Amino acid sequence: MTDPAAPTDPAALLGHLAGHPALADRLGGDPARWSVREIGDGNVNFVYVVRGPNGAVCVKQAPPYVRVAGPSWALTPRRVLFEHRAVVEHRLHAPEFVPKPWYVDAESHLLAVDFLEGHTVMRGELVDGALHPHFAAQAARYLADTLFGTSDLALTATRKRELAAFFETNTAMCRIMEDMVFTEIYLPHPRNRWTSPELDDDVRRLRDDTELKLAVSRLKSRYLSSRDALLHGDLHTGSIMVSADGIAVIDQEFACYGPMGFDIGTLLAHLLIGYFAAGAHGPERAAQRAWLLSAVEEVWEGFRARFAELWRTRAAGDAYPAALFDGVDLEPERQRYLDALFAESLGFCGAEILRRVIGFARPDDFTTLKDPATRAAAERRALALARSLVTEPGRYRTAAEVTEAARQA
Amino acid sequence: MTDPAAPTDPAALLGHLAGHPALADRLGGDPARWSVREIGDGNVNFVYVVRGPNGAVCVKQAPPYVRVAGPSWALTPRRVLFEHRAVVEHRLHAPEFVPKPWYVDAESHLLAVDFLEGHTVMRGELVDGALHPHFAAQAARYLADTLFGTSDLALTATRKRELAAFFETNTAMCRIMEDMVFTEIYLPHPRNRWTSPELDDDVRRLRDDTELKLAVSRLKSRYLSSRDALLHGDLHTGSIMVSADGIAVIDQEFACYGPMGFDIGTLLAHLLIGYFAAGAHGPERAAQRAWLLSAVEEVWEGFRARFAELWRTRAAGDAYPAALFDGVDLEPERQRYLDALFAESLGFCGAEILRRVIGFARPDDFTTLKDPATRAAAERRALALARSLVTEPGRYRTAAEVTEAARQA
Incomplete structure (x- = not known):
């Protein structure tokens, strides 16, 4: 994750998430057995579903470009920080309509929120x-x-x-x-x-x-x-x-x-x-x-x-x-x-x-x-x-x- | 000037200004011979005119309160930083109507601008x-x-x-x-x-x-x-x-x-x-x-x-x-x-x-x-x-x- 242009490989992503106690609790069990899947339907970001025995989170990673356009269309990866703050602020007023955030990381530009089963x-x-x-x-x-x-x-x-x-x-x-x-x-x-x-x-x-x-x-x-x-x-x-x-x-x-x-x-x-x-x-x-x-x-x-x-x-x-x-x-x-x-x-x-x-x-x-x-x-x-x-x-x-x-x- | 509530005494003010080369040039001569006068017509701040052989500047010091009301009405002394930036930005568009700033100090909350002779x-x-x-x-x-x-x-x-x-x-x-x-x-x-x-x-x-x-x-x-x-x-x-x-x-x-x-x-x-x-x-x-x-x-x-x-x-x-x-x-x-x-x-x-x-x-x-x-x-x-x-x-x-x-x- 030191190369900001590289999307996270699954092992590195799991290692990162396992280091966050609240998130590890949320997913539960042994991090080595969590599953990770890139769902690939974001126009702008990479999106993963990470699943453990207790639940699942959706992890978004912002590359420093627009995903569908590739590195030729640069875009600040700090966008996940604005997304996170908006989620936090909107949840103060409409928590039932905005998935709960679990963590945000300003260095790797990762944001994890509750995965919405059945949506x-x-x-x-x-x-x-x-x-x-x-x-x-x-x-x-x-x-x-x-x-x-x-x-x-x-x-x-x-x-x-x-x-x-x-x-x-x-x-x-x-x-x-x-x-x-x-x-x-x-x-x-x-x-x-x-x-x-x-x-x-x-x-x-x-x-x-x-x-x-x-x-x-x-x-x-x-x-x-x-x-x-x-x-x-x-x-x-x-x-x-x-x-x-x-x-x-x-x-x-x-x-x-x-x-x-x-x-x-x-x-x-x-x-x-x-x-x-x-x-x-x-x-x-x-x-x-x-x-x-x-x-x-x-x-x-x-x-x-x-x-x-x-x-x-x-x-x-x-x-x-x-x-x-x-x-x-x-x-x-x-x-x-x-x-x-x-x-x-x-x-x-x-x-x-x-x-x-x-x-x-x-x-x-x-x-x-x-x-x-x-x-x-x-x-x-x-x-x-x-x-x-x-x-x-x-x-x-x-x-x-x-x-x-x-x-x- | 370590006590933010204290207005600057004239000697301390002169010492501060003398340490800024552009300002020292502007006033000219020996700083020990500059004159300083509190003109006392600010509602909110202390205002001094400092005069040297080459010219004069107006120095505003923001105490952490409203001057006319005294310390019971607290007010952030950071206001001089906004004033300074507004002066800089407005001078990009209307320099003839806004006095030139010489320096601003975020610690002592001082702002010096050209003194307007005859105004x-x-x-x-x-x-x-x-x-x-x-x-x-x-x-x-x-x-x-x-x-x-x-x-x-x-x-x-x-x-x-x-x-x-x-x-x-x-x-x-x-x-x-x-x-x-x-x-x-x-x-x-x-x-x-x-x-x-x-x-x-x-x-x-x-x-x-x-x-x-x-x-x-x-x-x-x-x-x-x-x-x-x-x-x-x-x-x-x-x-x-x-x-x-x-x-x-x-x-x-x-x-x-x-x-x-x-x-x-x-x-x-x-x-x-x-x-x-x-x-x-x-x-x-x-x-x-x-x-x-x-x-x-x-x-x-x-x-x-x-x-x-x-x-x-x-x-x-x-x-x-x-x-x-x-x-x-x-x-x-x-x-x-x-x-x-x-x-x-x-x-x-x-x-x-x-x-x-x-x-x-x-x-x-x-x-x-x-x-x-x-x-x-x-x-x-x-x-x-x-x-x-x-x-x-x-x-x-x-x-x-x-x-x-x-x-x-």
Whole structure:
């Protein structure tokens, strides 16, 4: 492990883990008999499952580059430190939705968290046509609990400034989002990919769409300059594991203080991407399509209700000091705040859909559609809705209006 | 200087300065013959002028408390480090308006900058009835150059995040603003002072004014959560020195990344405070009053023009990437941005006026008015305008509409 470019060999990894008593207890038994398996589904990191008689942990190792791109795309391995701190902070507010961390090592860039038995990646479930009726309510609660809990409504300014200062140094990971979400797809860029030639004209139009590029630039400015809450930072359906009755959120390496609408919008975007992709399948996916649109509504409405409840019952932060509003009904202010957050979320939702159709990181929902004409038709519907969400978010007053627009797209 | 609570004695101070070659060169000659004088006009720090044959420096020493309050009000002496870094960063963009720093010492909490020969404090000039016709154009340029130069329009995200992370740790100084500007005056608080009993009813009404407190809380949330530019953080007329033809901005210890409107609004507030105070004098202050209102208009209009010019000619930041807008006229977007910034600035302007009439730090403009009835009348006019600026900033489309409202108040 002295060569930072080399992924850990299994024996070295086991030796490292055995040296940590809490982790050794967690796995149990003789370390020589632990099993280790590289599961290889990380785009950015190496991921191992290490199993002992008492349990299993998932160990992530960050090489100093992007795994799928190789050493030519350098990336700081310190990203595991930001992921670890985000896990710790989010677990203070939403422990049931974030796997427990066992240890982090700043030298070997290893992070170990509980392995989630019986969980699969949400995006894979969507691609396979599955429905998870419990997903939306839990995702809504995760979003509300983490975003409210790390905001000025919940934290003192002293505590929030300390957190924001730490995450402000997650510069390299934020830069990826700044480039990929808000910039590259609006330019000829070697990383861009799309269904070609079917969408070539759409891509040309997008690059010439000044109204859209201005609206996206305003969203980028918000991403760069607002520090409303500690974001997951990359909350797509590949960052959420599901089981028969629960969800768990992983891959927090893009965590930063930023606008709440970025996390909310990203998740809504991937539910809508799942919906448009499902639309390319036949009638056998009708129930999944209906569920995905209801999930869009439930995520937002559930978030809204939970966030307002937390504000009513757990507002201990320096914003809106309680001493100033004794006996005052703050409910209209909360609804005003949430209306503005909804519009912001829709903007980020649209930007995320656009970059997933045209950019570097195209999701399996679309790429598994093998017929280009069918895929392009689904992607074009997604683009149409996305443009509207970015350029006229104020047109949508409720999530039901968004899902209706998705049906009409 | 080992006892952090003790102000430096002159001999120790001179010994310290003599040990720094650049500074010794600056002052020149034999250190034993330098003169040192405590000028005693700092609220927060001890301030010395040290003079040698070649020149003079101003040395600020931060005790671990607020000077005017004494050791019972503890305050981190690290504030000089934030002041020093803000001076360095602002001088990259506006060197003609910020005195050159010679050295900073993190152990003795000393900061030395060029002494400004022939300069006096702007607030004292206003109290004395003076006019400084060059002031507004230079203040506008200082504001535009420092705020634009430290924003996402000028800096890469990598550079801005590094700066923001550093200044995010200026927690203790920011806390003073959070408390004094946005919170304490709306509560019974032992630090509050006002012209009593004349304004007692006004103060009572203000504490019960839910619409006002909500609007102030929204401004506080922006102060807590936006990182638009590196602010001076306390840009009142006591932080600006003037001479016959120049201005110089000092006392950057409240520097933080925050909303641009906070600096702009604070300066406009103190010009308006000067105007209302001048109104309590007779016709001999008519010219000063007219000048102060024209200065309000000139500061904003000059800022607006200069900021737009910088955006046209020096936009090298990650916001609105130039590559996306080749051949596109961004002027409507600039004007839209500046319209929003004007409204934000008026909100902060109103909040600053309110806390200067009712809070701990009442300005000499008002306190030198010895007749309570006269003073209360001037302060009441200021309160009326301030409430309108905070609760309905959108009502004012131009600075001329604000000055007209000041005349009518």
